[in-house]
Each structure stands twice: as C-alpha cells, then as structure tokens.
Amino acid sequence: QVQLVESGGGLVQAGGSLRLSCAASGRTFSTYAMGWFRQVPGKEREFVAAVSGGARYTDYADSVKGRFTISRDDAKNTVYLQMSSLKAEDTAVYYCAALHSGTYAYRSGYHYWGQGTQVTVSS
Numbered sequence: 001q002v003q004l005v006e007s008g009g010g011l012v013q014a015g016g017s018l019r020l021s022c023a024a025s026g027r028t029f030s031t032y033a034m035g036w037f038r039q040v041p042g043k044e045r046e047f048v049a050a051v052s053g054g055a056r057y058t059d060y061a062d063s064v065k066g067r068f069t070i071s072r073d074d075a076k077n078t079v080y081l082q083m084s085s086l087k088a089e090d091t092a093v094y095y096c097a098a099l100h101s102g103t104y105a106y107r108s109g110y111h112y113w114g115q116g117t118q119v120t121v122s123s
Helices: none
Strands: 004-007 010-013 018-024 033-039 046-051 058-060 068-073 078-083 092-099 117-122
Touching (some): 004 092, 018 092, 018 117, 033 078, 046 078, 058 068
Antiparallel strands (some): 004 018, 092 117
16 A cells, blocks of 8 residues: 655746655555646546656656656655646646556556645636
C-alpha cells in the first residue's frame, strides 16, 4: 500500500508560478511511475504529467507542455510539479498518483491516489 500526500496548492495570479509536492510512503518509491492529474467540478479528471521510475521518461498533456515540469527525488520519496505561466484554466484540484510499474511515464492505469490540493489561478 502506498500513501500519497500532496501539498503546495494555493491562490496565484495569472502568469505566476507554484510548485506542488507529493510525498509518498513505502520503500519502493523509486520503482513506481508517478503522475499528476487535475479535476474541475463537473468534469472528468484529466492527465497533466507523468514521470517513469528513474526519471528516464516524462510525458505532458499538450495544455501544459512547456509550462509545467514534473520531477522526482527518490531519496525523499517525493514527486514535484513545477507550474509556471499559470492560466485561469489551470484552476483545479491537482492529484498525485502512483503506478506499480515504473517502466514508462503512463497516462492511465494508476493504482494509488492522493487526496488532492486546490490550485486557483486568478485572472
């Protein structure tokens, strides 16, 4: 079982930056693929970014490519999402997720989810 706890959300003006963190429990964190997703009320949760085990691969949704960066620190069991040039449409609850297989940066099939952290971008 893996427990995930997100932090770093908040209110930011359009054009600003935020860094989300996700701390994971467990001794095998480095073997997991990790992902960030987001959800707006009334809409389905959508993929944002993912990183493979060992950080060999990363993947991004087109809507955030060039603005967001996913990274991981396996020594700290933590994955990050650096968000820059934020837009009002980035407003959502952001979720961290973990997947048993760390071979690639996956867009779906995640096994564990955090509780989410709210990001609000004011225009």
